[in-house]
Amino acid sequence: MQIVSLLAMEQPVAFQDTDIRAEKVKALRSLRVYNVAEASTNFVRGQYGASVDGSSKEYRKEDGVPADSNNETFVAGKLLFDNYRWSGVPFYIRTGKKLADKFTRVDVVFKKPLVDIFSFPQDGNTLLSPNVLTIHIEPEQGFSLVVNAKNSEQGFHTEPVNLDFYENSQRTQATPQPYERLIHDVLKGDGTNFASWPEVASAWKFVDQVRRVWDIQQPMFPNYIPGSMGPVTADELLARDHREWVYKLNQ
Template sequence: METKNVLMTIFGGTGDLARRKLYPSLFRLYQKGDLNDDFAVIGTARRPWSDETYHQVIKDSIASFEPSDKEAQDFASHFYYQSHNVKDTSHYDVLKELSDQLDEKYHIQGNRIFYLAMSPNFFGTIVSHLKSQGMMNTKGYHRVIIEKPFGNDYQSAFKLNEEINQVFAEDEIYRIDHYLGKEMIQNISAIRFANLIFESIWNNRYIDNIQISLAEEVGVEERAGYYDKSGALKDMVQNHILQMLSLLAMEPPVAFSEKGIRAEKIKALDSIRMYSEDEVRNNFVRGQYTEGEIDDQHFKGYRDEENVDENSLTETFVAGKFLIDNFRWSGVPFYIRTGKHLTEKGTRINIVFKQVPVNVFKNSITGPHKQNQLDSNVLTIYIQPTEGFSLIMNGKEIGQGFQTEPVKLEHRNSADIIENTPEAYEKLLLDVLNGDGTNFTHWDEVAQSWRIVDRIRQTWDKDQQTPPGYPAGTMGPKEAYQLLEKDGRHWIWEPDEWYRQRGLLK
């Protein structure tokens, strides 16, 4: 375990991410003793704040933890504010001076972490100045944390990576995908590799298909300006969904280490079939939410949202089928879907197993209940908002004969456990402090994800079609259901059906 003596400089220290995620996460690490007295944080942004103003912002951001006045004051005293224009070279000189003073004051030993919580347009400018103005001329380690989006296509991501590589080596770059900090995402590996019952059948002999659903209940809200230029494909598929897919599909690593896991995730992503334009059209659908109503709540359509072009072709929903061309997964479709203003918030993975070769019960049942088809066994991993897993098996119905019925074995983490689980950012910040890049995205993963997504994006851009509409509150356009129906399959998770049965959704 490395020493936690560290100076963290947050570019974008007045922003929403810093207030909502970074300061509370750092406070939790401070409470637990992972950060002791030998750390300091410099917050920088354009606003002309004083340290006192900054300290109040810090205290407000941790108020929900109900710290004592002394604890809040002690924590906030480690934070320093520096008004900063990232394009002004002289400002880095001032920043270096403050950094050197704090290094001495807190016995930091030259360990420096730079958190770029800003627009990627500024990343190259910032890192080049860190080097040119001597901010990395210290004996300790130097690490940089970068938020998504990492580029907006392969070319821009490559250029951005080249700029950062001029200053930081790959093992010093921590590209955050906060999904990789979530408890149940990290549990995917435990479920697979710690249970012979699953690892022995984790292949195309036994698995029929895998479904990844990442549903958002909200619309674009205040992100409309950004979202209308991005869309669901770039916002969710390129990062979160392909990361989940790589963890589900990868081969067992030689050792459960950063290097071992990373190598297998990259191999899995490299095995995803690269589609032609016609294959994209056959295997991917998009949608855009229209006016809708669910449970007496009325929502306006995407094109009526503030800061959205009234003729926008941006997709707010994506569903698709990925195929992996290797021995383990040949012939197994990985269905994915994500979207805004869906029926309810939820991220879950459904692993659907194949039917038994022969249903021995089908001839033992007569009358109206005669049954030819058993229900599929389904392993579900619940990622959010509830955490846990379930397994659907077939059992015998109580009573005469051998009518079968699905039985659900289920474990969900209690609200208390979830409440006290380290937040994703807290886990990931501790990983950076420990120099552990396992739960971060390597450049090779980013590059391949963009190559896959670019094929889809380029086809859609060429077609210039209005995405099919779906009423806000439903689980996407009819085309998303037809995608599976033409393969003789269906979506396992259908929360909209629950609402329809109760007359809450048309």
């Protein structure tokens, strides 16, 4: 929710903790709190089962886990903001354990133009992919921009190309570790990278409503295997909006 609030917030008056926190709180307070039907429709939960080859056991057979546990090991959801900036723009999130890859990233998918001047059906060029900005947070830091470019073939055919930037290893090694930065911020009295109570309360107001809905529903667990990207219902969540996750398995 902290990453979501940073993405959705407006530009603060100044780059200081009080102003940044104020804008994050505004964003979180405009987050639509779902009713029972909306939470059921816009959120998916999962729990991993055993792997096909038997190398990984299911969650309910892990040490210290009750055999009838309904704890989630995967969550995917659609978030909506009721404000001028983001009205009608969905934010999709997913996170889980025992997935195919372990990373943190943000994919910003830009709208396609209303009029596609690069569509030439006679040349077989009819589909223009959306431009995508990916912010890589961990384990690598950097960003990627996927844009459409003309290929070298005859006619006018476009294809997605990647423009990538990653921190080099020399610079990464010289960069302070996350906790080093936080300790340094504490010593300086800088609360920019710390969540304030109003932020936490606004985020939990949303999360608690989803939790209450799940507590009165019986899940069908387990519903995904280790090494996948979660349950099929997570893909169906986006498919209902005629969308798909930017990151795909084996990408």
